[in-house]
Amino acid sequence: xxxxxxxxxxxxxxxxxxxxxxxxxxxxxxxxxxxxxxxxxxxxxxxxxxxxxxxxxxxxxxxxxxxxxxxxxxxxxxxxxxxxxxxxxxxxxxxxxxxxxxxxxxxxxxxxxxxxxxxxxxxxxxxxxxxxxxxxxxxxxxxxxxxxxxxxxxxxxxxxxxxxxxxxxxxxxxxxxxxxxxxxxxxxxxxxxxxxxxxxxxxxxxxxxxxxxxxxxxxxxxxxxxxxxxxxxxxxxxxxxxxxxxxxxxxxxxxxxxxxxxxxxxxxxxxxxxxxxxxxxxxxxxxxxxxxxxxxxxxxxxxxxxxxxxxxxxxxxxxxxxxxxxxxxxxxxxxxxxxx
Ligand code: PBG
Numbered sequence: 605x606x607x608x609x610x611x612x613x614x615x616x617x618x619x620x621x622x623x624x625x626x627x628x629x630x631x632x633x634x635x636x637x638x639x640x641x642x643x644x645x646x647x648x649x650x651x652x653x654x655x656x657x658x659x660x661x662x663x664x665x666x667x668x669x670x671x672x673x674x675x676x677x678x679x680x681x682x683x684x685x686x687x688x689x690x691x692x693x694x695x696x697x698x699x700x701x702x703x704x705x706x707x708x709x710x711x712x713x714x715x716x717x718x719x720x721x722x723x724x725x726x727x728x729x730x731x732x733x734x735x736x737x738x739x740x741x742x743x744x745x746x747x748x749x750x751x752x753x754x755x756x757x758x759x760x761x762x763x764x765x766x767x768x769x770x771x772x773x774x775x776x777x778x779x780x781x782x783x784x785x786x787x788x789x790x791x792x793x794x795x796x797x798x799x800x801x802x803x804x805x806x807x808x809x810x811x812x813x814x815x816x817x818x819x820x821x822x823x824x825x826x827x828x829x830x831x832x833x834x835x836x837x838x839x840x841x842x843x844x845x846x847x848x849x850x851x852x853x854x855x856x857x858x859x860x861x862x863x864x865x866x867x868x869x870x871x872x873x874x875x876x877x878x879x880x881x882x883x884x885x886x887x888x889x890x891x892x893x894x895x896x897x898x899x900x901x902x903x904x905x906x907x908x909x910x911x912x913x914x915x916x917x918x919x920x921x922x923x924x925x926x927x928x929x930x931x932x933x934x935x936x937x938x939x940x941x942x943x944x
Contacts (some may be wrong), residue, residue: 623940632913634905634942636680636928639921640725640878643714644817645669646689647706657813658883659890661741661922663689669710670717672925679928682928683723685773685920686710689818690733696741697733700760707732708767715768725800726769728760728785730777737815737822739829748829753778758788765794774857775802775827782849800878800918801851804865806831810858810884817883839865840872847875853918858882860907863914870915878918879911886922901930905942 607613619629646653646663653663665673673684674730688707690699699705707726714724730753731739740753753776761772772789774781782801789797807830829839843854855881856866857880870877889907893900904923911919921927935943 623937626941627943629875630941632909633944634909634912634927634931635944637682638916638918638925639681639908639928640683640685640723640818640918641672641676641681641924642685642687642922643669643672643710644687644689645706645710647691655813655817657816657887658922659887659894660926661817661886663817666709666713668715673714673718673722676720676925676928677718679925681722681924681928681934682873682918683725683771683878684714684718685725685727685739686714686731687818688725688756693733693735693821695735697730699757700730700733701756701763703763703766705763707736708763711764711767711769715770718790719770720770723770724768725771725773726767728757728764728772728774729758730760731776731820731822732818735821737820739826740778750778750780750829752826754784756782757781761785761788761792761797762792765789765792765797769797771798771800771852773798773800773802775805777802777805777826777831779845780849782846786850798852800855801846802857802880803843803846803851803854804831804856804862804869806833806858806862808833808858808861808882808884810861810882813883813887816854833861836865836868839869843873844871847873851875853878855864855880855920856916858885859911859916859919860885863911866911866914866916876917877915878920879914879916881907881919881921881923889923899938901939905930905939909942 644663649665652668657659663851690706711726729739740748743749788864807827852878855878859879892898
C-alpha cells in the first residue's frame, strides 16, 4: 500500500487541530500537590538574603521562612524540603545533632505553621554542618568514612523526627543509610516518619549554585560517594537497595540531564519516584530568561511537565511556587498545554 495525498489515512495532526482536541488527548498534567519547594533557613539572619546565583531564592530568616512556607501551602504545594545554614561548622557536623540548631528550629516552626496543610521534610545530611563541606565524617587520610557517618545520621534522624519532621530526605549517598535511619527511627517510635531517599544522586556540576545557598565550604569533590554521570545501571542498583532498606520514595537527582535515568527508575520502582530539579537547572533557566533568550513561564512549566512525563511522581523544584501560581490562575492561550 502506498500512501499519497490522495490516500493518507494516518494524519497525526488531526489530534492537534484545536485546543479542545489537544486537551482531550493530553497525557500528563502538572499539579501543585506533586511539587516540593526547597527552603533555606540561615541561622541568626535578620534579613532574608537573596542567593546571587539563584535569583528569587533566599536564605530565610525564621519569619520569612514561615511566610514562604505558608504561601506554598496556600497554593497547594505538596511539601517543603528544609535545609539549614548554620553559622558555625566543625569537623563532625555536630550542629546537625543540636535540638536547638538551625535545622531543628526551622522544622519546629514549619511543623507548627504548615504541618497540617503540607508535608514538612528535612534534608538529612552533614554537608551544611561540616567545616570541610563533605556529607560525612572524615578519616585521618581525608576519606569520607561510611559507617562512622551512618552512626551520626542515626542521631540526626532522631533529632529531626523529635523536632517534628514528617519526612526525611537522606541525601548523603552513604551505603546503608536508609536501613540505618529506618531502624533508628523505629527504635524510638517514629514509624510514621517517612524516608524520601536520594537514591540515584550524581556528582554533578549542577549543584554549583546550591553551594552558595548553604555557604558550603567544600574542598575537593564528592566522587567517592556520589555517582558518575556516565553511569545509569548503578542507579537501578541504588534504587533497589534503598527500597529493600525501607525507602518510602526514591529520587533521581539532578533532573533534566538525567531524564533517561528517571525513566528507567520509574519503569521498575514499586514506590513513588521523585526527581530534584536542582539549583543549576533553576539558574540556567533564570539566566536565559533574564537575557530574553527563553520565555520564562513557558520554559518553567515545560521543564516541570517533562519531568512528570519522564516518570516523576514528585518534583522538587525552586520553581514550585511560581509554577503553582501560574497553574492556579486562568492560563493564557500561550500556556494552554499546562492547564489543570
Ligand atoms: C546535600 C545536597 C546537595 C543538594 C541537595 N542536597 C548538594 C550536594 O550534594 O553537593 C543540591 C541541591 C541543588 O543543587 O539544588 N545535602
